[in-house]
Amino acid sequence: QVQLVESGGGVVRPGRSLRxxxxxSGFTFSHHAMHWVRQAPGKxxxxxxxxxxxxxxxxxxxxxxxRFTISRDDSKNTLYLQINSLxxxxxxxxxxxxxxxxxxxxxxxxxxxxxxxxxxx
Amino acid sequence: xxxxxxxxxxxxxxxxxxxTITCRASQGIxxxxxxxQQKPGKAPKVLxxxxxxxxxxxxxxxxxxxxxxxxxxxxxxxxPEDFATYYCxxxxxxxxxxxxxxxxxxx
Numbered sequence: 001q002v003q004l005v006e007s008g009g010g011v012v013r014p015g016r017s018l019r020x021x022x023x024x025s026g027f028t029f030s031h032h033a034m035h036w037v038r039q040a041p042g043k044x045x046x047x048x049x050x051x052x053x054x055x056x057x058x059x060x061x062x063x064x065x066x067r068f069t070i071s072r073d074d075s076k077n078t079l080y081l082q083i084n085s086l087x088x089x090x091x092x093x094x095x096x097x098x099x100x101x102x103x104x105x106x107x108x109x110x111x112x113x114x115x116x117x118x119x120x121x
Numbered sequence: 122x123x124x125x126x127x128x129x130x131x132x133x134x135x136x137x138x139x140x141t142i143t144c145r146a147s148q149g150i151x152x153x154x155x156x157x158q159q160k161p162g163k164a165p166k167v168l169x170x171x172x173x174x175x176x177x178x179x180x181x182x183x184x185x186x187x188x189x190x191x192x193x194x195x196x197x198x199x200x201p202e203d204f205a206t207y208y209c210x211x212x213x214x215x216x217x218x219x220x221x222x223x224x225x226x227x228x
Binding site for chain 2: 035044045046047050059060061062095102103105106107108109111112113114
C-alpha cells in the first residue's frame, strides 16, 4: 500500500536551515506530482509547494518563495524540502502528500503522518 | 491568488443530522475543488475531488456539488466518526489554496 514517511523535523533556531525528507513506497513515485503541506499548531492547512512528476516545474506558496526549495530523487523514491532562513512562523507539522489526477482533476490522496518543525531561540 | 472561504466556521450537530458546508472561491474555479476531512492529530483524508466525485472507500453519505465559485459538502446522516474538521481546496491555479476549515462538533 501507499506509504509516505517524513523525517528531518526538530527544534531549530531562527535563521538556520533544515532539510525535510519523505520516503515513498507502495507506488510508482516517478509517476506522481508531489506536494508539501503544513499546519501550524491549532491552525488550518497551508499548501507549501509542488514538484511535477518529472521534476520539470515547481511552484511555491508566496509565504515561502525564495526560502524553500522542493526537490525529488526518483532513484531513491524520496521527496525533499530544503528550508532556509527559518522563521518562528514556519513552526508547523509538515506533510508530504501524493497527488493523483483523474480525468484532468487532481486530489491529494495520500498523506504522510507529518514531521514537526519548531523554530525557536 | 484564489481565496477560499468556508461557512460556517463551526457547526454543532447531532448523530443523524444532515450537515451542509459551503465553500466559496474568490474567482471561478470550474470544478477544480476537493474536500478533506481531518481528525485531531491525524493527516487529512480526501473525501471528494472534482467538486462532486466521491473518493474510493468514502461512505456514500458524503456528497459534493457546485461549480464556478460556490460549492457544498453534504453529509446526509452524520455518524459519530464524522465529527472532524473539513477543508476545501482549489486546484485551478497556483498557488493552490485551502479554505480555513469548518469544525463539526457534538451538539
